[in-house]
Amino acid sequence: MAINPDYLGREYPAPEAYEVTRGKIREFAEAVNDPHPFYVDPAAARDAGYPDVIAPPTFPVILGMAGSAQAIADPGLGVDFSRVVHGDQGFHYSRPLHAGDLLSSVTRITGIKALGGNELLTLETVADDADGEHVVTATMMLVVRGGEE
């Protein structure tokens, strides 16, 4: 089984905008054991110049994972999810996410290549706010491990 190279460049728009909420930010910050006040205390975040609590730097992986799940679920792409390992991850920010953001995102397949019996699939998720301004781009490289067959 191999990834279909014709899918390079294919786009998967998120079916609906993602609303960033105080509750989800708090849940995520607690899950990474990070008690920074800007994540949970709106007054502290506002004192620092933010409109509301902000999200931890890796929070947008939620959008990236949803986008990659859409791509992997596409039967034409040919990815066996049970063989997928996370290879690398990057984020490029125009600004931090904050509670109240309504983010529209599109995930694009930006790389498909073979390497030493494995296949590497790169997915780029671009998230814009309700005004159409760029907020963050999350880039995820997945390693699809080669089979023994």
Added chain:
Amino acid sequence: MSRLRHADVEVGTKLPERTFPVRRLDLVRYAGASGDFNPIHWNERFAKSVGLPDVIAHGMFTMAEAARVLTDWTGDPGCVVDYSVRFSAPVVVPDDDEGAEVTVGGKVRAKNGDGTVDVLLTARSGGAKVLAQSKATVRLAR
């Protein structure tokens, strides 16, 4: 909370090293918060069936812990402009109360004219380098 200023930092400045615990409970909580329910992160039977030594941590959990070294150093987690890592080895998490440990350090490798600095981060667990090419660009206060 005080913020680190660009003028306070030089190329070669070290970030305070920190060690973070990674227990099975942390992985369960992270799975729920992130939506990543891949069984290699919570099901030992499944992890071993796909050739892993035991349950392994989400790479993104390690990436989040490494980010704390960065954001606690700057004082402002909204400072991050770029942050990227390669997951070079798994963090193996045994089924006991101690779990695993990840030790994260870093240093400044460039000071940029636009008020940002480039930082290289390192993360090790059980003698293995678990993050490679781990780098960030952060904006510091003037």
